[in-house]
Amino acid sequence: MTVVAGIGPDGRGAGAVHLAGRIAASTGEDVLICSVVADAWGRASAVAGADADWRRHLEAGAVEAVAEARTIPPPEVQVDAVVRTARSVPRELAAEAERVDATMLVVGSAGDALMGHVALGNVSTWLLHRASTPVALAPRSFWSEPSDRLERLVLAVDSHDAVDSALDATTFLARHAGVGLALATFGVRRLPAFPDGGGRRADDAVYEAWREGIDALHERAATLVERSGVRVTDRIVAVADSWRGAVDKVHWREGDLLVMTSSREGPVRRIFLGSNAPRIMSHAPVPVLTLPRR
Known part of the structure; x- marks a missing residue:
């Protein structure tokens, strides 16, 4: 069984990985970290010049972000990571959760949430209206120690x-x-x-x-x-x-x-x-x- 954690290509949303790690350590599941690079043209399009350079820059940043995020879950949790490029970030996160038959998809709160509380943003709002997988929302700046578990x-x-x-x-x-x-x-x-x-x-x-x-x-x-x-x-x-x-x-x-x-x-x-x-x-x-x- 797998818990999917979605983070931004710039590393934002690490609270989702902290929460996914806590849940996975409590239930014996794996964690899959997924970062989606938004691409208005779509992966199959022929993009060249500055646009292609910018997309490669974002993808490289996403690779670095997921590499750092892999160190967050407790050591006993099996962690994998993927970087996707898609026109719709929430749609791709939902599709990734369905591809691996995830038990839940974890995302972070909007940036304007009160510290320690949940607020809906564009991604989470889309997921709450259209996802068929359970969706967990991590409060803003959520942090979990390796020894923390669900209680x-x-x-x-x-x-x-x-x-x-x-x-x-x-x-x-x-x-x-x-x-x-x-x-x-x-x-x-x-x-x-x-x-x-x-x-x-x-x-x-x-x-x-x-x-x-x-x-x-x-x-x-x-x-x-x-x-x-x-x-x-x-x-x-x-x-x-x-x-x-x-x-x-x-x-x-x-x-x-x-x-x-x-x-x-x-x-x-x-x-x-x-x-x-x-x-x-x-x-x-x-x-x-x-x-x-x-």
Whole structure:
């Protein structure tokens, strides 16, 4: 089994290799580092002169970048590397992941992400809409020591469909990494401005009904997870008056990996995050794994 890590031809995105190395060391997989040189003409085109020189310069830089990146994963991880040239960087990364039948594709965050957090860029946005392989996002400046391993998966669930869609892939990863799994549901609740009025009582009733549904969801999910041989470590219901506040209520650990499933509106075998998922992932101080809808 292989984890593919995508980095830029200038070496940017090394956090993806750090995350891929941590995951591979935890699961016993190999790592394939892939750097794609963007080429507006395509590899088969006859490019000469300054354009050809520039492409050769970029390819040489990519070779140097992957050679340096090969030293990042823990020494017990088997590492290989390739440099590709293609018109579309994300399309080629997705194709490379499919060629090697990768368990996941790991990329870095956008350059404007907050330090230690995830933000979507052009490459990751394309992958989250079109990739059929699970995609992991490394926070900005993510770093992993050779001895670091996954310690817990945190599966975000908000419906029975989400549980059913994510169950097999998440428990498979947890078993191979030898870690437990926490169930987490995030919510935003903004109380009415007049707490003594009918609006507050109506809100309380709605919240209690929602909470009963979430408790039932967690109970069913925990039964299915433990039936697969994976231990459920926590059941988390994080509610605040903002998404940031809700995410901050979780006691995150250094070795956590947040797992999110595709929206019910997404196409089958593709990743398509719902409107709330990017808000949650942008505030989480841990790497994020997104799963295609099954």
